[in-house]
Each structure stands twice: as C-alpha cells, then as structure tokens.
Amino acid sequence: MAAAPKLPQMITANRLRDGEVVWWKAGHWVERIEQGSVYEDPKAAAAALTEAQVFVTDRVVVNPYLFEVRVTDGRIKPASERELIRAAGPTVRHDLGKQSCPTLESFDVSL
Amino acid sequence: MYRYDEFDAQFVAERVEQFRYQVARRLAGELTEDEFKPLRLMNGLYLQLHAYMLRIAVPYGTLSSKQLRKLGQIARKYDKGYGHFTTRTNLQLNWPKLVDVPDILAELASVEMHCIQTSGNCIRNVTADQFAGATAEEMEDPRPLCEIIRQWSTRHPEFTFLARKFKIAVGATEHDRAALQYHDMAVQVVRNAEGRTGYLVMAGGGMGRTPYVAHVMREFVEREDILAYLEAVLRVYNEDSRRDNIHKQRIKILINAIGPEEMRRRVAREFEEIKASGTLQLPQDELDRIKTYFAPPEFEKLPDVSSQFEVAQQRDADFANWVMTNVAKHKQPGYAIATISLKPVGGVPGDATSDQMEALADLMDEFGFDEVRVSHEQNLVLPHVKKRDLPAVYARLKALGVATPNAGLITDIIACPGLDYCDLANARSIPVAQDIARRFENLQRQHDIGELKIKISGCINACGHHHAGHIGILGVDKKGVEYYQLQLGGSGAEDASIGDIMGPGFGRHEIANAVERVVDHYLKVRLDGERFLDTYRRVGMEPFKNVAYLEQLYAAY
Numbered sequence: 165m166a167a168a169p170k171l172p173q174m175i176t177a178n179r180l181r182d183g184e185v186v187w188w189k190a191g192h193w194v195e196r197i198e199q200g201s202v203y204e205d206p207k208a209a210a211a212a213l214t215e216a217q218v219f220v221t222d223r224v225v226v227n228p229y230l231f232e233v234r235v236t237d238g239r240i241k242p243a244s245e246r247e248l249i250r251a252a253g254p255t256v257r258h259d260l261g262k263q264s265c266p267t268l269e270s271f272d273v274s275l
Numbered sequence: 276m277y278r279y280d281e282f283d284a285q286f287v288a289e290r291v292e293q294f295r296y297q298v299a300r301r302l303a304g305e306l307t308e309d310e311f312k313p314l315r316l317m318n319g320l321y322l323q324l325h326a327y328m329l330r331i332a333v334p335y336g337t338l339s340s341k342q343l344r345k346l347g348q349i350a351r352k353y354d355k356g357y358g359h360f361t362t363r364t365n366l367q368l369n370w371p372k373l374v375d376v377p378d379i380l381a382e383l384a385s386v387e388m389h390c391i392q393t394s395g396n397c398i399r400n401v402t403a404d405q406f407a408g409a410t411a412e413e414m415e416d417p418r419p420l421c422e423i424i425r426q427w428s429t430r431h432p433e434f435t436f437l438a439r440k441f442k443i444a445v446g447a448t449e450h451d452r453a454a455l456q457y458h459d460m461a462v463q464v465v466r467n468a469e470g471r472t473g474y475l476v477m478a479g480g481g482m483g484r485t486p487y488v489a490h491v492m493r494e495f496v497e498r499e500d501i502l503a504y505l506e507a508v509l510r511v512y513n514e515d516s517r518r519d520n521i522h523k524q525r526i527k528i529l530i531n532a533i534g535p536e537e538m539r540r541r542v543a544r545e546f547e548e549i550k551a552s553g554t555l556q557l558p559q560d561e562l563d564r565i566k567t568y569f570a571p572p573e574f575e576k577l578p579d580v581s582s583q584f585e586v587a588q589q590r591d592a593d594f595a596n597w598v599m600t601n602v603a604k605h606k607q608p609g610y611a612i613a614t615i616s617l618k619p620v621g622g623v624p625g626d627a628t629s630d631q632m633e634a635l636a637d638l639m640d641e642f643g644f645d646e647v648r649v650s651h652e653q654n655l656v657l658p659h660v661k662k663r664d665l666p667a668v669y670a671r672l673k674a675l676g677v678a679t680p681n682a683g684l685i686t687d688i689i690a691c692p693g694l695d696y697c698d699l700a701n702a703r704s705i706p707v708a709q710d711i712a713r714r715f716e717n718l719q720r721q722h723d724i725g726e727l728k729i730k731i732s733g734c735i736n737a738c739g740h741h742h743a744g745h746i747g748i749l750g751v752d753k754k755g756v757e758y759y760q761l762q763l764g765g766s767g768a769e770d771a772s773i774g775d776i777m778g779p780g781f782g783r784h785e786i787a788n789a790v791e792r793v794v795d796h797y798l799k800v801r802l803d804g805e806r807f808l809d810t811y812r813r814v815g816m817e818p819f820k821n822v823a824y825l826e827q828l829y830a831a832y
Binding site: 178180181182183184185220223226227243244245246249250253254255256257260261 | 301302303304308322323324325326327355370371372373374623694695696700702703705706709752755756757
C-alpha cells in the first residue's frame with residue numbers, strides 16, 4: 165500500500181458542460197481554489213471524494229481526484245506545479261484562466 | 276485546392292448532427308463519460324488541464340482565406356480569441372465549451388472543415404511539405420496523393436480501431452521539410468531508372484518514448500498501386516501489432532521487433548493479394564480529377580528579377596533580413612514563397628490570434644493568394660507571392676506582428692503546449708522556448724549561428740519533436756518539479772537522426788544557460804560552412820557536455 169499522504173488535500177474536477185476547473189467545497193463545487201475545502205485528515209479527504217463522485221453520476225463534473233496542498237498563513241498552494249498551473253492558468257498568458265480575475269488573496273500562484 | 280463533393284459534404288454534415296446528438300445524450304445522462312470519451316475523441320475533442328481542447332484538422336496544411344477567416348471567427352466567438360498551430364499542422368482551440376462544440380463543428384463544416392481523425396487510434400490527418408506545388412525542387416505536387424490518402428483513410432472500416440494512432444506524411448523533394456522519416460508511414464514521390472514517376476514508401480518511424488527513423492519498405496511502387504501498397508502495410512500492422520502494452524503498439528515497435536526484412540516480406544505478401552483482387556487500383560482518371568483541384572494558380576509571365584523587390588531590399592535592412600530567411604525560391608519566375616513566422620521573440624510558438632487570422636485572410640484576398648499553408652514547424656506559408664508584391668506583403672505582416680525574420684534560425688523554435696495547457700505534460704515547454712529566443716534575440720548573432728533547429732517537448736510523447744532537434748529539449752518531472760534533458764544531433768530532415776541524450780537534466784532556470792554554452796562552443800569549434808548539426812556529428816557529445824554542465828551546482832540529477 166502507498167504511504168498515507170502527509171500534506172493536506174483538496175478535490176478538483178472539470179465541469180462537464182464547459183470543462184471549467186472546479187474544486188470541492190463541502191457539498192458543492194466552486195470555481196476558485198481558495199474557496200475549496202482543505203482536508204487535513206486523509207480519511208476525511210477520502211470520504212469527501214466519495215461524496216464528490218456522486219456529481220459524476222449526476223453529470224455535473226468529470227474525473228474528480230485528490231491532490232496535495234500546503235497552507236501557510238491561510239494561503240493555499242498546491243504542492244505540484246501541475247495543480248498550481250491548473251488553479252491559476254497558463255504561466256505564459258496571465259490574462260487567461262483563473263488568474264485573470266484578481267481575487268487571489270488566499271491563493272499563492274508563484275511557481 | 277480540394278473542394279468537397281456531395282459525398283464529402285453529406286458525410287461531414289451528418290457527423291456534425293451525430294455529434295450534436297451524442298453531446299445531448301451525454302448531458303442527459305444517457306451516455307457515461309467512459310462511453311462518451313471515444314466518441315468525442317473521434318471528433319478531436321480532448322479534456323485538458325484547464326478546459327476542453329478541440330483539434331481542428333487542416334488536411335496537408337492547406338487553408339483557403341475563407342477557412343482561415345472562419346477559424347479566426349470561431350476562436351473569437353467560442354474561445355478566447357486565439358488558436359495554436361501544431362506540429363501535425365492542425366489548429367487547436369484551448370478553451371471551447373462542450374455545449375458549444377456541435378455549433379463549432381457546424382461552422383467548420385460550412386467552410387469544408389472538420390475535426391475527424393485528429394485523435395484516436397486511426398489514420399490521422401495527412402501532412403505534406405509546406406512548399407508543395409510551389410518549390411522548384413519537387414517532382415510533382417504531393418497533395419493530390421495526400422487527398423487520395425485522406426479519402427481512402429477517412430472512416431476506413433478496417434482501420435478505424437487500430438492498435439494505436441497512425442500518422443502519414445507525403446513529400447516530393449529530396450530536401451525533406453515534412454519529417455517523413457519520423458512518421459508511421461511516409462510516401463516520397465520519386466522517379467525510377469526508366470523515368471517513370473512512382474512512390475517510395477517508408478514505415479516504422481516515430482518519436483515518443485521509443486524513437487525510430489523509418490525503414491524503406493519499397494523503393495518504387497507504381498502509381499496505380501499506391502493505395503494497395505499502403506493498405507498492405509496497414510493490414511500487416513493491424514493484424515500483427517501488439518495490443519497488450521500501450522508502449523509497444525505503434526508500427527515502429529512491430530517493424531523493429533520482427534526486423535524490416537520480415538516486415539517487407541509480410542507486406543509484399545499482402546500487397547500481392549490485394550493487387551490480385553484488383554479492387555484498389557488507383558484509376559488514372561480519378562487521379563487526374565483530384566489533380567485539377569491542386570492546379571497552380573494562373574501565374575503571370577514575369578521576369579524573375581523585380582526591380583521593386585531589389586530596391587526595397589537595398590532601402591530597408593529589416594526587409595532584406597526577412598527576405599534572407601523567410602523567402603524561398605519559387606518554381607515560377609517572378610514569384611517567391613514567403614514564410615510567415617509565428618515565432619515572435621518572447622511569444623508562444625504557433626499561436627495566432629483571431630485578429631491575425633482574419634487580417635491574414637484579408638491580405639490573401641487582397642493580393643489574390645488562393646491559399647496559405649501550415650508547416651509542421653508551426654509557421655504559416657504564402658506559397659505563391661509575386662516578388663514585386665513582397666515589400667507590401669512584408670509591411671502588412673510586420674504590422675500584424677508576424678514578420679519575425681527568423682525562419683530556420685535558432686529562435687524559430689518548435690514547442691508543444693506543455694504543462695501550461697496539456698494534461699499529459701510533465702513540464703512547461705513554452706517558457707523555455709521564450710527564454711531561449713530572448714537569449715538569442717540579436718539577429719546578427721542568429722545569422723552567425725545559422726541553421727539551428729531547437730525543438731522542445733513537455734513530455735516523452737514528443738509532440739515538440741525533441742528527438743529530431745539539432746538541439747532537443749525534453750521536460751521531465753522530478754518530484755513535482757520541472758527539469759529538462761538536453762539532446763544533441765537530431766534531425767527531422769533527409770539526413771534524419773535521433774538526438775543523443777547528454778546526461779542529467781537541467782533546472783528550469785539553468786536550461787537556457789546550458790543551451791547558450793553549447794551554442795557558444797559550436798561557434799568556437801566549427802569549421803567553415805558547418806551547421807551546428809555538422810559540427811556535432813564531427814566532434815560528438817563530449818566537448819559539448821564538458822561546457823554545458825559548467826554550473827554543476829545547478830545540475831539536477
């Protein structure tokens with residue numbers, strides 16, 4: 165068995181209708197990472213993922229999964245570059261993706 | 276260029292409505308994602324890092340002004356005002372909404388375009404030399420054969436569910452601009468000893484995790500037998516390829532496992548069988564009919580020297596620089612081939628905005644250009660420009676930001692979308708290309724360096740052709756952090772070779788420095804007339820490796 169993750173986790177997916185990247189927030193989906201729920205406890209994260217999976221059957225999202233984040237002084241930062249870019253947008257076009265809307269007060273996008 | 280007949284038009288229109296229905300069923304819950312995914316992929320629709328991505332086929336890289344204008348309009352109306360030209364000469368939209376895709380396909384169908392076979396395990400969009408029909412070097416225009424292959428392979432019942440994707444390219448010159456030897460199968464128009472035109476067929480080339488240069492399957496296939504021969508290769512591949520391991524499913528693995536000799540034997544046996552059945556002979560009248568669609572425009576009889584053109588070069592050094600690299604010789608006196616660079620220094624290789632696409636379409640109409648080409652090097656090409664029009668065309672391109680004088684130079688970099696967009700990527704490609712381009716921005720330095728092809732992929736799938744780069748760069752992921760492996764000595768041209776891996780990767784902020792040290796060393800040790808590739812082939816990896824890792828501190832692993 166793989167070792168239990170040491171970092172807190174979040175859940176993300178793509179919205180079926182338009183592909184928009186979304187994050188899980190206790191019972192529904194939000195469009196900004198800083199609004200999503202962070203799970204310190206791996207068991208709670210797994211339980212939330214099971215709950216989130218229902219929205220696949222309900223045709224709201226596609227392919228939800230867990231990923232690791234770091235939270236420093238209340239600011240969320242995904243552990244991998246992939247999830248950072250997904251949460252912010254292309255690093256070569258700051259006018260595109262979530263980063264184009266300047267409400268990132270609790271989200272650290274620096275690579 | 277080719278115009279749809281009633282069958283093409285009906286087929287594409289039906290496919291649009293079929294997909295509209297499939298999307299509706301998916302949204303209504305009648306199809307699961309697992310059921311829907313292969314259907315959307317058959318129509319070029321992927322789900323990427325940020326959003327859906329729609330890959331639009333540009334058969335053999337040829338577009339009319341009407342089509343280019345439509346692409347610009349679609350990108351503005353349904354996407355974010357730009358598109359990305361790829362190494363398969365297709366156009367990708369990075370942000371379409373699933374609910375809009377049926378309408379996008381309908382708009383594409385209105386200009387005889389579609390997204391069919393731009394994904395999935397089928398025969399993909401056929402590519403060709405971007406100078407086809409314009410260069411004096413070619414035996415004949417390769418595109419009629421491309422179109423015949425397109426018609427033969429579209430929804431071919433036997434080859435709709437291959438073990439893996441299958442890519443075909445066609446060329447007709449000795450100088451290979453279409454990376455023929457890196458294709459699953461490639462056809463080169465040749466002439467035999469008796470002076471008859473026919474086709475040389477290669478197979479088993481490819482990039483990805485196991486790169487191979489193609490083997491010649493047959494030196495000369497008679498014109499009327501070409502489809503029978505291609506079908507024979509596909510049939511052997513379809514029957515004998517491994518389907519148990521995703522890394523061993525391409526034809527290159529089969530051919531290199533059984534050996535080219537055995538492959539030739541198996542193909543020959545199938546070929547004889549297909550030929551004997553007599554069902555796949557290419558009728559001359561059909562070939563002639565297709566050829567008429569690709570008849571060159573009515574060229575004016577012009578002197579080869581244009582005084583306007585000559586004077587403009589003397590007066591305007593920027594124009595002269597552009598001509599030096601971006602203008603190539605045309606077969607018709609008084610005409611030239613012009614490469615439109617989509618590689619502005621600091622820009623995104625291959626990206627074009629809606630405004631640029633529409634303005635280029637207007638320019639085409641104004642100057643009477645019937646078509647524009649997409650090259651696998653992610654540039655556009657105006658194939659038939661009167662030399663006397665070149666100064667005016669250049670001025671317009673410059674105003675649009677697409678007149679960077681760098682075709683074939685070190686800043687004309689191929690880069691895949693990488694981790695900035697792609698779900699498969701391990702590392703970013705575009706920022707690396709931008710760093711290198713800025714580093715070598717000085718045009719005099721670029722001219723001094725000469726032909727040097729840098730190709731960057733963000734993962735081992737090699738969409739950025741890094742194996743074929745004189746300098747290739749492969750992005751890898753090490754514990755969630757980007758590193759870059761350097762490869763030297765690759766070529767996608769007629770002297771095809773697979774680049775050698777230098778060694779441990781470089782960090783994100785070290786890779787441009789390493790490239791610069793390698794290039795500076797080349798300038799130091801090159802002999803007269805040697806390109807980077809020639810010098811590398813003469814001196815080997817060691818001297819370059821010795822300078823590249825100067826800052827050992829930053830060397831990754």
